Amino acid sequence: MAKINIRIEGLPYQVDEGLTILEAARQCGYEIPSLCNYNHGECNRASCRVCLVEVKGARGLVASCVYPVHEGMEVKIASPIASQARRTSVELLLSNHSMQCQQCAKNEKCELLHVARLTGARENMYLGEKTPVSIDRINPAITRDTSKCILCGRCVARCANAHGNGILGFENRGFNTIVGPAENRNFNDSPCIMCGQCVSVCPVGALMEKSEIDKVDEAFRQGKYVVVQTAPAVRAALGEEFGMKIGTPVTGKMVAALRRLGFHKVFDTNFGADLTIMEEAHELIDRLNHPDSVLPMITSCSPGWVNYAEYYYSDLIPHLSSCKSPHEMEGAILKHYYAQKVGVKPEDMFVVSIMPCTAKKFEKERPQNMVDGLKDVDAVLTTRELGKMIRRAGINFIKLNDEEFDEDIVGQYTGAGVIFGVTGGVMEAALRTAYFAITGEEYGMINFTQVRGFDGIKDASLNINGTVLNIAVAHGMKNAKVLLDDIRAGKSKYHFIEIMGCPGGCINGGGQPYVRECFLPNEDIDIVDTYKQKRANALYSEDERKRIRQSHNNPQLKALYLDFLGNPNSHKAHHLLHTSYEAKVPFND
Ligand code: FES
Numbered sequence: 001m002a003k004i005n006i007r008i009e010g011l012p013y014q015v016d017e018g019l020t021i022l023e024a025a026r027q028c029g030y031e032i033p034s035l036c037n038y039n040h041g042e043c044n045r046a047s048c049r050v051c052l053v054e055v056k057g058a059r060g061l062v063a064s065c066v067y068p069v070h071e072g073m074e075v076k077i078a079s080p081i082a083s084q085a086r087r088t089s090v091e092l093l094l095s096n097h098s099m100q101c102q103q104c105a106k107n108e109k110c111e112l113l114h115v116a117r118l119t120g121a122r123e124n125m126y127l128g129e130k131t132p133v134s135i136d137r138i139n140p141a142i143t144r145d146t147s148k149c150i151l152c153g154r155c156v157a158r159c160a161n162a163h164g165n166g167i168l169g170f171e172n173r174g175f176n177t178i179v180g181p182a183e184n185r186n187f188n189d190s191p192c193i194m195c196g197q198c199v200s201v202c203p204v205g206a207l208m209e210k211s212e213i214d215k216v217d218e219a220f221r222q223g224k225y226v227v228v229q230t231a232p233a234v235r236a237a238l239g240e241e242f243g244m245k246i247g248t249p250v251t252g253k254m255v256a257a258l259r260r261l262g263f264h265k266v267f268d269t270n271f272g273a274d275l276t277i278m279e280e281a282h283e284l285i286d287r288l289n290h291p292d293s294v295l296p297m298i299t300s301c302s303p304g305w306v307n308y309a310e311y312y313y314s315d316l317i318p319h320l321s322s323c324k325s326p327h328e329m330e331g332a333i334l335k336h337y338y339a340q341k342v343g344v345k346p347e348d349m350f351v352v353s354i355m356p357c358t359a360k361k362f363e364k365e366r367p368q369n370m371v372d373g374l375k376d377v378d379a380v381l382t383t384r385e386l387g388k389m390i391r392r393a394g395i396n397f398i399k400l401n402d403e404e405f406d407e408d409i410v411g412q413y414t415g416a417g418v419i420f421g422v423t424g425g426v427m428e429a430a431l432r433t434a435y436f437a438i439t440g441e442e443y444g445m446i447n448f449t450q451v452r453g454f455d456g457i458k459d460a461s462l463n464i465n466g467t468v469l470n471i472a473v474a475h476g477m478k479n480a481k482v483l484l485d486d487i488r489a490g491k492s493k494y495h496f497i498e499i500m501g502c503p504g505g506c507i508n509g510g511g512q513p514y515v516r517e518c519f520l521p522n523e524d525i526d527i528v529d530t531y532k533q534k535r536a537n538a539l540y541s542e543d544e545r546k547r548i549r550q551s552h553n554n555p556q557l558k559a560l561y562l563d564f565l566g567n568p569n570s571h572k573a574h575h576l577l578h579t580s581y582e583a584k585v586p587f588n589d
Contacts, residue, residue, distance in 0.1 A: 196510015
């Protein structure tokens with residue numbers, strides 16, 4: 001990239017051409033406050049005005065988040081005029097804010113508080129009437145409290161990108177403007193897929209996951225046998241909650257922390273992922289072998305995607321695999337198999353899932369997932385909630401020594417289970433097992449790299465004993481729509497499709513740690529471009545290190561089928577591990 005010369009506070013710098021002043025200043029070691037701007041232009045409404053700077057020759061102050069640098073530009077960040085203007089902008093935002101920081105669940109990671117500290121903004125500078133407030137706490141996954149909203153628009157832009165149709169927007173006009181679903185409905189009455197992407201970009205506590213920490217505390221108080229399982233993507237990001245570099249794998253520390261929190265057993269959802277692969281690969285083979293079957297088959301482990309299918313593509317529901325997602329499968333096996341093995345009544349077992357995902361909170365409530373009157377999973381905590389629990393318990397996460405997951409009966413996992421956490425990973429894991437199931441031989445090229453990376457849609461063909469299998473992978477509903485519309489139009493050439501609700505897959509789930517420069521001072525400034533790859537690398541490297549990398553070679557899984565389930569897709573497997581879906585109307589009146 002070509003370099004240009006600019007001056008900041010009179011000092012000369014060379015910066016990349018095409019950057020905004022804000023980005024160029026970061027390259028030179030300055031932090032200009034910013035709120036509404038996000039992710040290299042994903043949202044750049046320039047509405048908050050907390051990033052104002054002086055530029056020689058410009059008429060008035062400029063919003064540095066959108067104003068591009070040019071050769072010879074002279075910028076003043078610290079001048080009294082610019083500093084005062086930024087402080088006033090923050091004070092105006094505070095004047096319409098609920099200011100309940102003490103009780104706010106976001107107070108540790110609130111960007112408004114951060115910029116208030118940076119600018120020296122004072123409370124109560126502009127007292128007066130406040131915008132009427134809407135609060136929605138009835139959804140099982142996401143809460144909305146407009147008394148905290150600063151109208152930055154980041155959630156609106158992210159929802160449009162991730163959801164495709166975009167259910168969040170600006171409602172009302174002028175002083176009464178709020179952000180929410182159409183007609184200010186609550187999330188339950190709108191086609192929100194609960195992916196939580198809006199939560200992951202909200203700078204304040206206006207959009208939050210519905211916390212279930214109290215539920216877990218209560219289970220301990222009641223003397224339940226509390227078992228925890230952790231999804232693969234959590235280990236790739238939990239360290240960020242404690243200031244560690246993005247992409248630092250923290251599997252061993254996470255296990256050690258969970259033991260110190262008092263969980264009776266600490267399992268890895270990857271066992272459930274291996275089980276999912278066994279069931280899903282055999283379901284695919286079964287469909288391929290029966291000419292009247294519905295193809296392409298589409299993965300069903302992303303609850304955001306399943307919600308989307310039920311709202312917008314209910315005619316394609318027969319294409320969805322009937323497999324439950326890995327943590328639901330793991331929960332079902334824990335309650336209906338493991339509990340008996342360890343002498344615990346299933347109703348006395350309380351299963352907690354640590355997930356990178358907010359939609360999993362909803363998924364566990366689906367009546368179709370109940371088995372013999374019991375939920376598979378009783379509580380879902382996001383990676384961020386686990387970070388809070390660890391801090392609350394006074395555990396020094398960084399100093400913990402690595403510990404191993406419990407491995408009794410249902411704990412061992414393979415590399416195939418680990419890569420579930422990144423877009424393309426389910427497909428790659430399924431192909432390793434499907435190839436073996438069809439040919440009786442291991443697929444030679446264990447890394448199926450055609451489905452790796454972050455292109456919106458990836459596709460490939462695999463020749464299995466002369467039969468060509470066409471596969472595709474999409475992440476984010478905007479991308480998935482392209483493949484789904486082709487199926488609807490009868491134009492799809494694919495046999496098997498993986499769809500993940502969140503862009504990048506679970507590593508970028510709506511429950512993962514906030515990625516924002518102000519909370520990650522030790523990161524390179526280009527984190528917005530590279531954090532997904534860094535988290536993905538943490539999973540791929542764990543896959544590489546595993547001695548067993550194909551789900552069908554998991555010795556405990558083989559034993560589970562021999563001892564309990566019979567064969568993949570058996571009657572018992574269907575009873576415990578498979579589910580169903582229902583068409584939903586996008587807007588309920
Ligand atoms: Fe520049 Fe909001 S960050 S106007």
